[in-house]
Amino acid sequence: DTEVTQTPKHLVMGMTNKKSLKCEQHMGHRAMYWYKQKAKKPPELMFVYSYEKLSINESVPSRFSPECPNSSLLNLHLHALQPEDSALYLCASSQGLSGSQYEQYFGPGTRLTVT
Amino acid sequence: AQSVTQLDSHVSVSEGTPVLLRCNYSSSYSPSLFWYVQHPNKGLQLLLKYTSAATLVKGINGFEAEFKKSETSFHLTKPSAHMSDAAEYFCVVSLYNNNDMRFGAGTRLTVKP
Numbered sequence: 001d002t003e004v005t006q007t008p009k010h011l012v013m014g015m016t017n018k019k020s021l022k023c024e025q026h027m028g029h030r031a032m033y034w035y036k037q038k039a040k041k042p043p044e045l046m047f048v049y050s051y052e053k054l055s056i057n058e059s060v061p062s063r064f065s066p067e068c069p070n071s072s073l074l075n076l077h078l079h080a081l082q083p084e085d086s087a088l089y090l091c092a093s094s095q096g097l098s099g100s101q102y103e104q105y106f107g108p109g110t111r112l113t114v115t
Numbered sequence: 116a117q118s119v120t121q122l123d124s125h126v127s128v129s130e131g132t133p134v135l136l137r138c139n140y141s142s143s144y145s146p147s148l149f150w151y152v153q154h155p156n157k158g159l160q161l162l163l164k165y166t167s168a169a170t171l172v173k174g175i176n177g178f179e180a181e182f183k184k185s186e187t188s189f190h191l192t193k194p195s196a197h198m199s200d201a202a203e204y205f206c207v208v209s210l211y212n213n214n215d216m217r218f219g220a221g222t223r224l225t226v227k228p
Contacts, residue, residue, distance in 0.1 A: 004158070006158075040221075041220075041221070042205055042218035042219065042220060042221050043159070043205075043218060045216070088156075090158055090159070092159075101147060101164070101166040103149060103161045103164050104159075104161075104216075105161070106151075106158035106159040106160070107158050108157055108158045109156075109157070109158050111156070
């Protein structure tokens, strides 16, 4: 099974809401990633978890809070977002940290709209 | 530091004709290179990867790419385009044992009937 699943597929939230995005993989991968992708742009790395520990935080605002409860799950908690945070949020996983021979496997994404 | 440049933001071909998507990279060390494809409102799917083995890399759906160190290029090709190939393509470079992956800006491939 080479699938990364993400829920929900679509999310509309107000600027005062709290919501969470979920990502799951069952490939035994030990690195997981969150990306943000705006329309007609490449994905931008937000966070990297390696062995369930936060490895990289690309200076993301604190209104985005990642969590890795176990090796298969990755959450992104959202609070007090801004309209400019509307984007496609992609989760990915890899056998090890990328930068070596390990490719990343991507989920289908969550389309987030902040109103 | 490494970076990647996709030389064309948009490529249009007719169905059945060859596809060439160009990618140049900049890296101080031996890079790993990847091509991903993204269909509208979908996640990214790996087409192929180069990790210092054979310089000609074959991927899925008939795509292949050749690593040319002298030209710092990793162009993606396919002999005959299919309508289903219409998508956004990203070239990605990363350093060995470094978590810094850099995406190119993307090339949108249009396939005309």
